Amino acid sequence: MNRHTVSCGVSRRTLLQAAVATAPAVLSTVARGADNGKRKAQIAITLDLEMSRHYPRRGMTEWDYQKGNLDEATKRHSVEAAKIASDRGAVIHFFCVGRVLEQADVSWLKQINELGHPIGNHTYDHVYVLAQKAEDIQFRFRRAPWLIRGRSIEQVLRENIRLTTVGLKQRAGVEVNGFRTPGGFANGLVGRPDVQNLLLDLGFTWISGKYPRHKTGPPKTEPTDEVYADIVRAQKEAQPFVYPTGLVEIPMSPISDVNAFRTNYWKLDYFLKAIGMSVQWAIDNGGVYDFLCHPSCMVVEDPEFKTIKMICDLVKQNPDRAEIVGLDKIAHRVAK
Numbered sequence: 001m002n003r004h005t006v007s008c009g010v011s012r013r014t015l016l017q018a019a020v021a022t023a024p025a026v027l028s029t030v031a032r033g034a035d036n037g038k039r040k041a042q043i044a045i046t047l048d049l050e051m052s053r054h055y056p057r058r059g060m061t062e063w064d065y066q067k068g069n070l071d072e073a074t075k076r077h078s079v080e081a082a083k084i085a086s087d088r089g090a091v092i093h094f095f096c097v098g099r100v101l102e103q104a105d106v107s108w109l110k111q112i113n114e115l116g117h118p119i120g121n122h123t124y125d126h127v128y129v130l131a132q133k134a135e136d137i138q139f140r141f142r143r144a145p146w147l148i149r150g151r152s153i154e155q156v157l158r159e160n161i162r163l164t165t166v167g168l169k170q171r172a173g174v175e176v177n178g179f180r181t182p183g184g185f186a187n188g189l190v191g192r193p194d195v196q197n198l199l200l201d202l203g204f205t206w207i208s209g210k211y212p213r214h215k216t217g218p219p220k221t222e223p224t225d226e227v228y229a230d231i232v233r234a235q236k237e238a239q240p241f242v243y244p245t246g247l248v249e250i251p252m253s254p255i256s257d258v259n260a261f262r263t264n265y266w267k268l269d270y271f272l273k274a275i276g277m278s279v280q281w282a283i284d285n286g287g288v289y290d291f292l293c294h295p296s297c298m299v300v301e302d303p304e305f306k307t308i309k310m311i312c313d314l315v316k317q318n319p320d321r322a323e324i325v326g327l328d329k330i331a332h333r334v335a336k
C-alpha cells in the first residue's frame with residue numbers, strides 16, 4: 001500500500017478483510033464473468049459534466065432547471081482531472097450535458113477532447129429516459145412546458161439525445177463516445193425495450209444506466225463494516241451485461257459521489273475507503289469498476305483529486321491485473 005492510500009485511511013488489511021468477507025459471492029463471478037480470473041480488471045473513471053443540486057452549497061437547486069450551465073470552478077476541475085489522468089497515462093470517460101454547448105466558451109471541453117479523453121452523450125437537458133408522463137421528463141419542461149408541447153415523450157427524448165450528439169460535434173469537434181442515462185436505475189433498462197431500441201436507433205451500441213442498490217447507513221454517520229461490505233458486495237451487481245436487444249450495459253459502480261456526499265453527508269475518508277475496497281475487489285476478481293462522479297460535486301468534496309489519484313495508484317500497483325480504460329473498451333470486451 002503506498003503512501004497516498006495510507007494517508008487516505010485505507011489500509012491493506014481493510015481491503016483484505018473486505019475481500020474475505022465477500023469471497024463466496026466473488027467466486028461465482030470469477031468463474032462466470034472473468035475467465036477464471038485470467039482477464040485483467042477494467043477500471044473506468046467517469047465524470048458527468050453537469051451541475052448538481054446543493055452544490056457548491058446546500059440550497060442551490062436552480063441547477064435542476066439549468067443542468068448544463070456549468071460554473072467556472074466545475075469546468076476548471078474537469079480540465080484539471082483530465083490533465084492529472086493524462087499525466088498518469090490514464091483516461092477519463094466524460095459524459096456531457098448538451099446545453100453546456102450554448103455557453104460562450106467551450107474551449108475547456110475542446111481541451112479535454114484534445115487530450116484524448118472520450119466524451120459521451122448525457123442528453124441535452126438531463127432528461128429522465130424512463131419517464132411515463134411529460135411532467136416527469138425534466139424540471140425545465142415543467143417550468144416551460146411549451147418547449148415540448150404537442151410532442152410525445154419518445155419524440156422529446158429522441159430529440160434531446162440527438163441534439164447533444166450534433167452539438168458536441170458542431171461546437172466542440174467531439175465524436176460522441178457512448179451514452180449515460182441521467183440518473184442511475186437499480187435495474188437499468190430491463191423491461192424497457194422501447195428505450196433500448198431508441199438508443200440503438202440513435203447509434204449507441206452501449207450505455208451506462210444501471211446503478212445497483214446497496215446500503216449506506218444513516219446520513220451523517222460513519223459507515224459501519226457492514227455498509228462497506230455491502231458496497232463491495234454490490235460490485236457483482238455492477239458488472240456489464242447485454243440486454244436482449246443487443247444493447248450493452250456498463251453499470252455505474254457504487255458508491256457515487258452524490259450518494260455519499262450529498263445524500264449521506266459522508267466525509268472524504270469514508271468515500272475513499274469505500275471506493276478503494278471496491279476497486280480492489282475488481283482487481284482481485286478480474287471484474288469491472290466504473291467509478292461515477294461529478295466535477296460539480298467533487299470540486300467541493302475532493303478538491304485535491306484524492307479519489308482519482310488513489311484509483312490510478314491502485315491500478316498502477318497491479319499492472320498485470322488491471323488497466324484503466326474508457327467504457328467503450330469495456331463494451332468491446334463484453335460484446336465479444
Ligand SMILES: [Zn+2]
Pocket residue numbers: 048050122126181182183
Ligand atoms: Zn447526470
